[in-house]
Amino acid sequence: MSIWEFANPKRFMDATGPLIPVLGILAGLSLAVGLVWGFFFTPDDFRQGSTVKIIYLHVPSALMAINAWLMMLVASLVWLIRRHHVSALAAKAAAPIGVTMTLIALATGAIWGKPMWGTYWAWDPRLTSFLVLFLFYLGYMALWAAIEDADTAADLTSVLCLVGSVFAVLSRYAVLFWNQGLHQGASLSLDAEENVADVFYFPLLVSIAGFVLLFVVLVLVRTRTEIRNRRILALISRERAA
């Protein structure tokens, strides 16, 4: 059995139905462990004090914001190439989740920015790139909302997602070129000298795992909703035509 079989809405529903509670529980557990561990059982940072703990929300949500877009890109490609309806709907389902993650990253970053940099917002390249990513999400969702016919919408948003991805990467470089920033470098890369200490590191990993699982669960749930919606629409239009 090939993986493409799940592209059939019914197969997909059958397969994911039982998965959701399992994944949901796992997501809840790892989030609880990661966040509680991070918030209450790690020492305060010697420079940043307890504000550093927002990292357990900030970093995972920032990661997921980017990954959600990547997932949409892949799903759009699959739709354009193989015309699997579920794939298009999965991309549609991921967008609001991705945009929420982006918002969380922006909001937690802003809250963190006040004590750290003395301002809620600075035009630092990473923050700016995130704002740009937010704009791309908005455009993508607005296009979905504006088109009545579902397959047409899937086609056009997929094309937009492809072109948008290219320009999002371009924007990232352009923004780096435009301003050098204040923001932290990558703390998870293996070779970096200034990696955060292990005490912060492990709960962060758990919390990231929690966000990944949460994202998967939410995407599955929303895709299932979208599938049901499409079914309702199909039934209604058949009813109307009769």
Place this chain on the structure above:
Amino acid sequence: MIALLRRDLMLTIRAGGGFGLALAFFLILVTLVPFGVGPNSDNLALIAPGILWIGALLACLLSLDRIFQLDFEDGSLDLLATSPMPLEAVASVKAASHWLTTGVPLSVAAPLLGVLLSQPLEAAFWLTCSLILGTPALSVIGTFGAALTVGLKRGGLLISLLVLPLYIPTLIFGAEVVRRGADGLSPATPLLMLAAITAGAIAMLPFASAAALRTALK
């Protein structure tokens, strides 16, 4: 009249986004400014009131040409003109629905965007005040411009050419309110002027718009 207002709001919302669209445009515009001007936050704070007001103006502008154009093209405007509703009422309702879908969301969201441009918080209140008072004038004036250009195939740019000069007084007083507010001066005079412009525009311009529509349909 309420039916027309409801219909227009419904159309705007159906067509995707409605309230959100003007807002999103506003956000983008505010994001673009630092890209053009540079990220220095002192500079940004300096030009913030002006940029926010110009942004609101442009967000209004971009939806203007749709006010009558669509109704003209599908024949609805002919039908409205022959209906019991006077064209003055049609013009007023169209302006109202334009204001509800652009002016109101813009006024509410502007203070948040002010943060992006490092605007001091005290200015936020005055920004909202000035926008709430000023944007109705923008919509009414814009409706007049839309009525003048209905039926022309090149709405977008032409309309802005007609309308932007008419927007200048509103812009000047609006930005002045915010600037004075931010500097701790009393913004009463420009606020009053803003209110006067809005009141005058609402009272007079629908007649001009209706006259323009009548000529266009001839």
Place this chain on the structure above:
Amino acid sequence: MIALLRRDLMLTIRAGGGFGLALAFFLILVTLVPFGVGPNSDNLALIAPGILWIGALLACLLSLDRIFQLDFEDGSLDLLATSPMPLEAVASVKAASHWLTTGVPLSVAAPLLGVLLSQPLEAAFWLTCSLILGTPALSVIGTFGAALTVGLKRGGLLISLLVLPLYIPTLIFGAEVVRRGADGLSPATPLLMLAAITAGAIAMLPFASAAALRTALK
């Protein structure tokens, strides 16, 4: 293809103004900025490159939704799609005619408007350079946005929401060229990037536009 280009140019010119319209909008916008921001010429010079580039961007934006919309509404787009001309060519020609009626006049006139914003003269040359290199990308990207929204009843705002984020790299490099030019630094790197973006956009995007058109006509 030349026939289509000629037709489109003719239509733009007939519809009132043609080349002049984008320019006039640009002029008005640049005039509005001092009203919003205040007349201090140091401030103005500081923000001039950014404002001029953003102005050019917006002038492009305002004429975008007409690129395919009119042809779609009167059925011409159906006919073009069934004609021997490939849709990729149609998209390219449309972009070219948009560029000729907005990008070119803007590039030529921008240095003059720079004077209004107290921009130093050395920057004028780089402004024109960057606009000539960058505006084709704006037109091609804009045509793509227009193709995505053809047939939707709310072109204006939606198109800007889709297109403005795509304009960001062009804007950043474009404004950077001017800023470096004005400061006496070498603007070679951003100029190269600008050229690369334009070349890439011209080479690739017409295919995306044609795909979008095909879907929209379905």
Place this chain on the structure above:
Amino acid sequence: MSFTVTNLTCQRGSIPVLEGVSFSLQPGTALVLRGPNGSGKTTLLRCLAGLTPPHAGEIGFDPDEIAYSGHSDGVKAQLSVEENLVFWAAVYGTSDIAAAVDTFDLAPLLSRPAQFLSAGQRRRVSLSRMTLTNRPIWALDEPTVSLDGENTARFAAAVNRHLDAGGAAIIATHIELGLSQVDTLELAPLKARLDHGIDPFLDGALT
């Protein structure tokens, strides 16, 4: 009581498209406008409906007495058929769209967004609007365009019912409709009338 028009002249641009049109329309009859393409049927109807002011002559009734329907449908693509009808009903101060729905058997289409209608279906929605207006005179410009045989008959029946109820109708059409009580007004081709210019710029030789 009858609706009269005397010596009407209508211009388009500076050309007198119609000159000296007179007729008198009894309640209960339909006036069918006939004439080749470009003879001025649309011009006349728009003038009667009050959209274009007449250049000369007199229209013996109020624009408020006439309900106009033109070449375009005036149906909003994003609204459903029902929403379209409810809107026009509200504009004309009623809320009852049942009669309109019945006239053209629109019930199965009610919840359909108008953008998904075929040309004939859209036309039916547009025509059914007439019954909502409650106005004595219907002015219809080629109403049967895109309609199939069955719906053309439905339309004729609707007009006949309107006439029987004491209404009147002015209909520009190229086909035979089968109405109960018909007067015909033939419009000559435009060429015939071109000499009688009333353009002030052609009045007397300029030096």
Place this chain on the structure above:
Amino acid sequence: MSFTVTNLTCQRGSIPVLEGVSFSLQPGTALVLRGPNGSGKTTLLRCLAGLTPPHAGEIGFDPDEIAYSGHSDGVKAQLSVEENLVFWAAVYGTSDIAAAVDTFDLAPLLSRPAQFLSAGQRRRVSLSRMTLTNRPIWALDEPTVSLDGENTARFAAAVNRHLDAGGAAIIATHIELGLSQVDTLELAPLKARLDHGIDPFLDGALT
């Protein structure tokens, strides 16, 4: 040589508007599509013209062999009639518009901006475009809308000439045109085809 279509299925939205349409069209004949409003004539023509990809089945000829003309006229309001025709001629690689002008007697209108044309005049311009395309199959969607008797006859004559020259035509219409060599394809009302869903979202019960 003949143009064949086998077992064509066309969808609109998720509804199979047409199913199992097959015909074979000989050069020299016109296929007249008949069917009530909403039966799928427009859908079929757009599918044949290559605007909508077919959902299933086969079209035995190239989109390049077919010249399409739809419900809307595709005439540019700001250009004169001549400029409109010259443009389309150029698109189809010719520069000779004389034949097109003669077919519908457009000579007196040539210099008129299209926005000042009446509905029927605009339709004539739109139809005359067909003769410029030099394509063997004409696909026409209700071509005689707004045309008066004389111009309908002109249109029929033009189609007959095209057929005599070995061309073919597919015409959706509600009226009798008087063509020389006619096949008819009756499209049943839509209801009949609704059970044969091919919508993946209706495939099997969802949990």
